[in-house]
Amino acid sequence: MTDKTSHISGGSSGAFWAVSLAPIVWIVLFFVVPLSVIWSYSFGRTLGLTEVAVTGTLDNYVRVFDPVYLLIFAKSLTFAAITTAICLIVGFPYALVMTFATPRGKILLLLGIMLPFWTNLLVRTYALMAVMRTEGWINDGLGLLGIGPVEMLHTNFAVVTGLVYVHLPFIVLPLFSTLDRLDRSLIEASLDLGAGHLRTIFQIVVPVVLPGILSAVLLCFIPALGSYLTPDLLGGPDSQMIASVIERQFKRANDWPFGAALSFMLMYLTLAAMVWRAWSDRRAGRKEAH
Amino acid sequence: MSTSPSPLSGKTLIRFENVSKRFGSFIAVDNVSLDIEAGEFFSLLGPSGCGKTTLLRMLAGLETPTEGHILIDGVDMAGIPPNRRPVNMVFQSYAVFPHMNVADNVAYGLKIDKVPKAERDARVAEALALVKLSDFAHRRPDQLSGGQRQRVALARALVKRPKVLLLDEPLSALDAKLRDAMRAELAQIQRDVGVTFVMVTHDQDEALAMASRCALMNRGTLQQVAAPGDLYEYPANRFVADFIGTINLFEGTLSTDEPDHAAVTTAALDAPIHVNHGVTGAPDARVWVGIRPEKIAMTPLDAPRPTGPEALPQANVTSGIIVTSAYLGSVTLYDVETATGTIVKVSSPNGERSANPALPTGTSVWLHWTPTAPVVLVN
Numbered sequence: 001m002t003d004k005t006s007h008i009s010g011g012s013s014g015a016f017w018a019v020s021l022a023p024i025v026w027i028v029l030f031f032v033v034p035l036s037v038i039w040s041y042s043f044g045r046t047l048g049l050t051e052v053a054v055t056g057t058l059d060n061y062v063r064v065f066d067p068v069y070l071l072i073f074a075k076s077l078t079f080a081a082i083t084t085a086i087c088l089i090v091g092f093p094y095a096l097v098m099t100f101a102t103p104r105g106k107i108l109l110l111l112g113i114m115l116p117f118w119t120n121l122l123v124r125t126y127a128l129m130a131v132m133r134t135e136g137w138i139n140d141g142l143g144l145l146g147i148g149p150v151e152m153l154h155t156n157f158a159v160v161t162g163l164v165y166v167h168l169p170f171i172v173l174p175l176f177s178t179l180d181r182l183d184r185s186l187i188e189a190s191l192d193l194g195a196g197h198l199r200t201i202f203q204i205v206v207p208v209v210l211p212g213i214l215s216a217v218l219l220c221f222i223p224a225l226g227s228y229l230t231p232d233l234l235g236g237p238d239s240q241m242i243a244s245v246i247e248r249q250f251k252r253a254n255d256w257p258f259g260a261a262l263s264f265m266l267m268y269l270t271l272a273a274m275v276w277r278a279w280s281d282r283r284a285g286r287k288e289a290h
Numbered sequence: 291m292s293t294s295p296s297p298l299s300g301k302t303l304i305r306f307e308n309v310s311k312r313f314g315s316f317i318a319v320d321n322v323s324l325d326i327e328a329g330e331f332f333s334l335l336g337p338s339g340c341g342k343t344t345l346l347r348m349l350a351g352l353e354t355p356t357e358g359h360i361l362i363d364g365v366d367m368a369g370i371p372p373n374r375r376p377v378n379m380v381f382q383s384y385a386v387f388p389h390m391n392v393a394d395n396v397a398y399g400l401k402i403d404k405v406p407k408a409e410r411d412a413r414v415a416e417a418l419a420l421v422k423l424s425d426f427a428h429r430r431p432d433q434l435s436g437g438q439r440q441r442v443a444l445a446r447a448l449v450k451r452p453k454v455l456l457l458d459e460p461l462s463a464l465d466a467k468l469r470d471a472m473r474a475e476l477a478q479i480q481r482d483v484g485v486t487f488v489m490v491t492h493d494q495d496e497a498l499a500m501a502s503r504c505a506l507m508n509r510g511t512l513q514q515v516a517a518p519g520d521l522y523e524y525p526a527n528r529f530v531a532d533f534i535g536t537i538n539l540f541e542g543t544l545s546t547d548e549p550d551h552a553a554v555t556t557a558a559l560d561a562p563i564h565v566n567h568g569v570t571g572a573p574d575a576r577v578w579v580g581i582r583p584e585k586i587a588m589t590p591l592d593a594p595r596p597t598g599p600e601a602l603p604q605a606n607v608t609s610g611i612i613v614t615s616a617y618l619g620s621v622t623l624y625d626v627e628t629a630t631g632t633i634v635k636v637s638s639p640n641g642e643r644s645a646n647p648a649l650p651t652g653t654s655v656w657l658h659w660t661p662t663a664p665v666v667l668v669n
Contacts, residue, residue, distance in 0.1 A: 188352055189385035189443075191372045193399035193450065203398075207389040 042260035052256050060261035069245065069262070076242040077269075079156075080225040083163040087171040087220050088213070090164070095175035096201070099182075110176075117169040125233050128162055129153060132234075154236035162230040171220040178212025179205070211281060218277050222270050242266055303328040303486050304349065304454060309358035311344050311510075318344040320510035321358070326503075328453075331480050331487045333501035335494060337533070341510040342490045346456050349488065351375050363453060373402075378447035379456040382463070384439045386431045392418070392442050393427040399450045417449035420479060437468045444476075448483060455480075457489040461496055473499050494534050498522065506530050527669050528578055537580045538634050544575045544666075551601055554579050554666065558632040564598070564605035566661035569668070578667045583623065583637035585663035591654035599661045607658040610634060612651050622648060626657060 042061070044054040063069070098109045116124060131137050132152040142148035152158055186208060190200040206213070228243035235241075242262065249259030304326040311319040319341040326332045334342035347353040348360060351372035360367045362376060378399070387395050396417055400410045418424045421441035431439060440460065447455055460476065461469045477500045480487045491497050497504045498518040506513045506521060506529075513533075514526040525531035528539060540563070542556030549568045554577055556563065563579050589596060591609055598605045610626040613633070617640075624636045634657060638648065649655065 183383060183385065185381040185383050185385035186387060188350075188372070189379070189381055189387075189446075190398075192350060192352075192377075192379045193446065194373045194402040195398075196373060199402065204387060208387070210389075 038260045039264060041257050042264050044257040044260075046255055046257060049254065060258045061265075063258055064261050064265050072240055072242050072245055073265070073269075075240070076225055079159060079163060079227075079231070079239075079241060080221050082160055083167055083224045084171070084217055084221045086160070086164045087167050088217060091168055091171040091175055091216070092213075094168075095172050095179050096205075098172075098176050099179040113169050113172050116165070121166065121229055124165070125162060125229055128158075128165065128234065132158055132161070153234065154239075156235070156239050158234040158236075159231045159239045159241075162234040163224050163227055166227070166230055167220045167224050170223060171216045174212060174216040174219055175209075178209045178216070182209055211284065214277055214280065218273055222273065225269065226266060301328045302326070303330075303363055304488070305359075305361040306345070307359040307361070309345070309348065309355045309360060311341070311348060311353060312356045317510050319348070319355075322507075322510075322512050323358075324505060324512060324515060326486065326488060328486055329484055331477065331500055331502045332489070333497040333504040334488065334490045334507060335497040335501075335504045335533075336492065336507035336513075338492055339509075340507040342492075342505075342507050343458060345507075346379075346458055346488060346490045349454070350377055350379050350456055376453040377456055378450050378452040378454075379458065380440070380443045380447050380460055382458040382460075384436075384443040384463075386434075386439050386442050386446075388431050391428050391430050392423060392434070395431070395442050396446045396449050399446065403450070413449050414445075417445040420448065420482070421445045436463055437472065440464065440472070444479070448479075448485065452485060454486045454488055457487060459490055459492070461491070462493070469496075476500060498534070506533060508533070522582075523665070525580065525665060525667065528580075528667050531578075531580045531665065531667060536583055536635055536637075538583065538586075539667075540579045540581075540632070542577060542579060544569060544573060544577050547573060551661070552666065553602055553605060554664075558630060559608050559628060560630055561598075561608045562602065562605045563664050564602045564661050565664050565666055566599075569666045575668065580665045580667060581659055581663055583635040584621070584639075586634065586636045586657050586659050588624065588626070588636050588638060588649070589656045589658075590649070591656055593656065596656055596658040598658070606661065606663075607656060608634075609654065609656050612649055612653045612655060615649070615651060624649070626655060628657075 040054045041052050043056050043058070044052045045057060045059070047053050094109070094113070098106055101109055129136075133139075134149045134151060134153065136153070138152065139149040142150060182205065186204055187200055190204045191197075195203070226243050227241055228247065231239050231241040232244050243266075246259050246262045246266070249255045249262060253259075302325045304324075306322050306324040309319060309322045310317065322341075322345060334345055336342045344353055348355050349362075349367075351367065351370060351374075355368075367375060387398065390398065393414055396414045397410055400413060405413070414427075415424065418427055421444050423438065423441050423445065426434065426438060431442065434442065440463070444460075457476075461472055464472060473496060476487075480500075489497075489501065498521075501518060503515060503517055504521055505515045508529050514521060514530045516524070516526075521530060521534050525534065525537075531537045531539065540554075540556040540558040542554040542558070542563070544552060545555045545562065546553040547569050550566070552565050552567065552569045554563045554565075556579065563581075565579075569577065587596070596607050597603060598607045608628055610628040612624050613627045614625045616623045619640070621637045621639050624638065626634045626636055628634060636657065640648065
C-alpha cells in the first residue's frame with residue numbers, strides 16, 4: 001500500500017517536472033536573471049563606459065523623484081489613462097456587437113480587430129503618419145472642403161490616436177470573451193421585465209461583467225503606459241513618455257543605473273495596478289460571501 | 291393539497307393564428323393555431339426540439355414569428371418588443387441577477403415602471419411572501435439553493451402583475467423531491483393569483499398534474515389540445531397515445547364498424563378486439579388499437595377463461611406467458627408474451643401486501659379487457 005502510493009506520487013511528480021521544466025528554465029534564464037541584473041544596477045553607479053558598480057546606493061531612485069521625471073511619469077500615466085478610457089468607450093460596444101453578431105459577422109468583426117494587430121507595429125505607425133501629416137490624406141480631404149491644413153502629426157492628439165489604435169485589441173478581445181460567456185437569459189430577463197436596451201446594458205450587463213472589464217482595462221493600461229514607438233514617432237517635443245526617457249539612459253546617456261531605476265519605477269506602478277486588481281477581486285468575492 | 295386545475299373562464303386571452311417560425315431551412319413551428327383562455331394553467335408539452343419553447347419565446351417577444359399573428363387580449367403583438375408586452379417569464383436557468391439581492395431582483399421590474407417606493411416595497415414584500423421567501427429578502431443569489439432561486443424568478447415575474455406568466459421548463463433543474471413539492475405549489479400559486487400560466491415542459495407528469503389544458507406538439511405541429519385526462523384517455527393519434535404514458539399499440543383492420551360497436555382484427559393477437567363505439571373509418575381500413583397497461587386484467591391460466599363481450603364472446607380475451615416483471619411499489623409492470631409472439635404490457639395494482647412479484651415470471655395467464663378499454667386510432 002505504502003509502496004503503491006509512493007509509486008503513484010513519484011510517477012506524477014515525474015510528469016510534473018517533465019511538463020514544467022522547460023517553462024521554468026525559460027522564465028529563470030530569460031526573465032528572472034536579466035531582471036535581477038537590471039534590478040541590482042538600479043542600486044549602482046556607473047564607473048566607466050561599460051562598468052557598473054552595485055553599491056547599494058538609493059541615489060538613482062532619489063533622482064527619479066526629480067520634478068522633470070515626475071512630470072514625464074504623470075504624462076505617461078495620463079496618456080495611458082486617456083488611451084484606456086477611449087479604448088473602453090470604443091471597445092465595449094464593439095465587443096457587444098461582436099457577441100450578438102451572426103457567426104459570419106463575428107469572424108469579420110474579429111478580423112477587423114486582428115488584422116491591424118497582426119501587422120508590424122512600425123508599418124502601422126508609419127501608415128498613421130502618412131494619414132495624419134500636413135500633406136496627408138486627412139488634410140487632403142479637408143483641403144477639398146476648404147479647411148485646414150490642421151497640424152495633427154507630432155502632437156499629443158496624434159499620440160493618443162496612435163495608442164488607441166494599437167491597444168484596442170487588448171481591450172476588445174478580453175471583453176468579448178467575457179461577454180460571450182454571459183448568460184443570455186439575464187439580458188432576456190431584463191428586457192422581459194420591461195427594461196430597454198440601454199438600461200439592460202448599464203444595470204445588468206456592465207455590473208455582471210465588471211471583473212472582466214477591470215481585467216481588460218488593466219490589459220490595455222499596462223502596455224499603454226510603457227509605450228515607446230508610438231509616442232516617439234507620432235509625438236512632438238512635449239509628448240515624451242517614460243519609455244523614451246529610459247531608452248535614452250541606456251543608450252545616449254549611458255547611465256544604466258538610472259535607466260534601471262526608471263524601469264523599475266514603471267514596474268512598481270504596474271505591480272501596484274495588479275495588486276489593486278487582485279484586491280478588488282478579493283473584496284468582490286468577500287462581498288458575495290456575505 | 292389538491293392540484294385540480296382552475297375552471298376555464300371561456301374568455302380567449304391568447305390567440306396564435308397560423309403561426310410559423312423558421313430558422314433558415316429548419317421549421318421550428320409549423321402553422322400553429324391555438325387559443326388559450328384567461329385564468330388557464332396551460333401547458334405546451336412535447337419532446338425536445340418540438341417547437342414548444344420557440345412558441346413560448348414568440349409569446350414573450352424574444353423570437354419573431356416568420357408567419358402568422360399572435361394576439362394577447364385582442365392586441366396583435368407584431369412589432370411589440372418584449373419590454374412592452376403584458377407577459378413575464380420565468381426562465382429555465384431562472385436568470386436571477388447575480389449582482390442584486392433577492393429584494394432588488396424582485397423590485398427591478400417595478401423600478402422600471404416607476405412604481406413609487408412605498409408601493410414598490412409593499413408589492414415586493416407581498417410577492418416574496420407569496421413564494422415564501424420573506425426571510426431571504428437581503429440574501430444574494432449565490433447564497434440560495436436552486437429551488438429558492440426559482441422562487442425569486444417567480445416572484446420577480448409575478449410582482450409585475452402580468453396578464454400571462456410564461457414558464458420555461460420551470461421544474462427541470464430541481465431534484466425529484468423538490469419538484470413534486472413545487473408542482474403542487476405552482477398550481478396553488480396560480481389559483482391564488484389567478485394569472486394565466488403558460489408552461490413549457492417535456493415532462494408529461496408535470497403537464498398532467500398541473501395543467502388545465504395541454505397542447506402536445508411534435509416536429510413543430512400541434513398534435514392535440516385537450517385536458518390532461520382527455521389526452522390520456524382519448525388520444526388523437528398514435529403519437530399522442532405513445533407520448534403520454536405507456537400504451538400497447540396493435541395494428542389491424544376494421545372488420546366490423548357499426549354505430550354502437552366495432553371490431554378490429556389484428557395479426558398481433560389471436561383474438562379480435564371489440565370496442566363499444568363506432569369508428570368512422572372505411573370498412574377494412576387500417577387502424578391502430580391502443581390499450582393502456584392498467585386497463586388489461588390478468589388472471590392465472592388455470593382459472594376459468596374470462597368471458598368476452600356479449601356481442602363477440604371470443605373477443606378481448608387472450609393468453610400468454612409472463613416474461614419479465616418490474617415491481618414499482620404501488621404497481622407491478624409485466625411483459626406478457628402471447629402465442630403470436632407479441633409482447634403485451636400489463637400493469638397490476640398491488641392491492642395487498644404479498645410476495646413480489648405476485649405472479650412469477652413464466653406463469654401462464656389470461657389477459658382480458660372490457661370493450662371500453664381500447665382506443666381506436668386511424669392515424
